[in-house]
Amino acid sequence: MPRPSRPAHLDALEAESIHILREAAAQAERPVMLYSIGKDSSVLLHLALKAFYPARPPFPLLHIDTTWKFREMIAFRDATVAELGLELRVHTNPEGLRQDINPFDHDSITYNRVMKTEALKQALDAGRHDCAIGGARRDEERSRAKERIFSVRGAGHSWEPKLQRPELWRLYNGQLAPGETLRVFPLSNWTELDVWTYILHEGLDVVPLYFAKLRPTVERGGSLIVVDDERMRLRAGERPALRMVRFRSLGCYPLSAAVESESATIEDIVAEMREARVSERAGRLIDFDQDSSMEKKKREGYF
């Protein structure tokens, strides 16, 4: 039974997400779940385990590894799949590796296109997946507010905001014309606070980077960047300093900014969230690189 103190609206959100996961699995031929290691992925994975219980989720997990993830993220990923005995596929864009596309020498637009968007397309095509289930939420960013729960991508995985299908009741149209694929977002109606509150009540594990700790950081353009390994290139005059920081959103390490915080437990984070004054994407530098950048990336096929 859910813990008695769990807010009732989380029961409703959980039930809705389970319904969506079951629809995706029932309608798609070769679904896959995108696992990006962050808090949303932890919740999504947990919901998938519940949706098909006592059977296993009828799809594998896919992680797009840019090779610039924090070490703790990779360790957490491997521990999680080993513990749950799940099938995980990891893909890196080989072309990007060959050309050494990295977040230091390349602008964030190029880096994201090659190492994330292109890599994802390659992995989906290679696995002949007609449906990719992801943890995006509508409250993350303005252009996401209109995203469908079952979102159709045209040939080349492009997203056309004007071509999206109307979505009524609990009916999800997973029918695909040749060349089309589907993205399914079971957490569409969750907010960041819902995610943390749910993690708290379900006792889920998350990557330790979400918890405040003294970490070596440098300050760049008003953002705090954590120095994760020797690949981090310091600029002239930069000297890492220890600061009590945590992450609200995890991405590639030189591109994800940390926030100063004392929150060392999930309870602390939920309390901090309730007072939150800054949106979570503020910490992801990629969203500031252009106005309406998310919408542009999605049109190109970004998740």
Place this chain on the structure above:
Amino acid sequence: MPDSILRVLACGSVDDGKSTLIGRLLFECGAVPEDVLTVLERDSRRFGTVESGPDYALLVDGLSAEREQGVTIDVAYRYFETPRRRFILADAPGHQQYTRNMATGASLADLAILLVDARKGLLAQTRRHAAIAAMLGVRQIVLAVNKMDLVGFDQAVFDRIVTEFEALRESLGRQAARAIPVCARDGDNVVAPSARMDWHRGPTLLAALEQAEGAGAASGPARLPVQWVARPDHTFRGYAGTVAGGVLRPGTMVRNALSRAEARVARIVTADGDLDQAAPGQAVTLVLDREIDASRGDVLAAAPAPEQAEQITASIVWMDETPLFRGRAYLFMLGTRAVVATVTEITSRVDVETLEDEPARELHLNEIGRVSISLSHPVACEPYTASRELGGFILVDRLTRNTVGAGMVTEITSARSPIYWHHLDVDQAARAALKSQRPVVLWFTGLSGAGKSTIANLVEKRLLAQGRHTMTLDGDNVRHGLNRDLGFSEADRVENIRRVAEVSKLFVEAGLIVLVSFISPYRAERMLAREAVGEGEFLEIYVDTPVDECRRRDPKGLYKKADAGVIRNFTGVDAPYEQPLSPEIRLRTLEGTPEVLAEQVFDELRRRGFVQ
């Protein structure tokens, strides 16, 4: 659980201040983080319409194109909460071409906020919105009369609008309603009571939302549409789904509404342990006390079980650029079931301003109509007024796969009864056996003048020479008799083909080899013909002649007339021809004489075992 989230639809005409109102609600409920406010201030200077201070409307206008045009173009979802409740707000745009989006937002809504400009009162648009909300079963309405500052906060103005609204509500079926005077720009009566309108005794907008009723509590008999069957090993078989009505408990007797097999609920399984009851909206897995045949698309139901509808009447909101025609087949999705459905009749179109029905032959984008639908297989369903879950459906185009219509069952006009088809001792097989042949439809499609009839004729002669029994249906000839009442509009062409397909099917049942030469320009209709006749008994033969060649031949002088504009809707000139994507036989007439091509058809019939 149902009460913990309130789903709200916000609608209003362009410029009534809807975005401003929603932005304000989000802001005042603390749903807008500080960095977003900073961006808002920057954007306000760039795109804003308010002279000083932030323009809250910009908080909710999502996509960049529309932000620059200053209009909202699609349904957007917003989230905010108060200590009492969580809200999911569907923001549907106002302009009239977006009835589609309104219906989408209304489909799950518990309450609709109807926004009007105090200076303008109820507009045609407002009536349209109220009508759609009512049709989609939204049971509560809050009328927010905005821009009260521009009418001097005058109670008389407000009262006049409320009186008008009462009359409208009367005609729509009297949903629970409340009216609130607001000034969205300054926040009066949005979250805090307005000192400038102390004459208003009722709640603020937010208080009204907090007090509203949530999704319907469990009522009626229990229903569970099966989404998925969990079979982790041979000892466990569970039916996973979301409860769509009533309450399920261990011991509840349920039957598969389609097969009529009965069993008791043994366990209600979830990952968090078994439940002792499950109410609407809960996602569970049922284990039954004995094995019955059930799979995705079936409904497990407590008595009285829903009917197994074969024909229904419904209201439809049309959502696609291509109109709805009588006779066209679509994929019909209801609950977890998907079957093929044919619209057999368009009874009327609803004028949403006057709410009157008017005659119609087609339904266009954003129109609402009443139709009759025939289903290829029985579907367990109920009238929409009894159940949103088992009464709401979507129609999906079978080629583009887009959702093209949303429907609400009004009545089940024919249900499968325990008595099935009258068993006929003399059947198709018997009739065909007497003729020592396998019946089949040879469907020749192609442009006018492509050579369909010429080739069909030669094929038929060869069949007769072999002692086969045949029948020919020719486009021109059928139009003189059976289809004399039909013209050449898209709707009539659909009906033309439907009748020909049905007649071909009868001939196949008579044991004949049927040769049909019809232009049949639309893929959807050819698909329908194929399904009416049955796979394996239908060969599509594409007589492939380029339009320039047809125009050059012009045996009946029709192209000349069409080019001169004397004939309208002529295929290949001013009406489309959709080429077959995978016909069984493709005849390229530029590459062979009619005799050679007829031989090609004959070879294919031999290869498939229809002739020796």
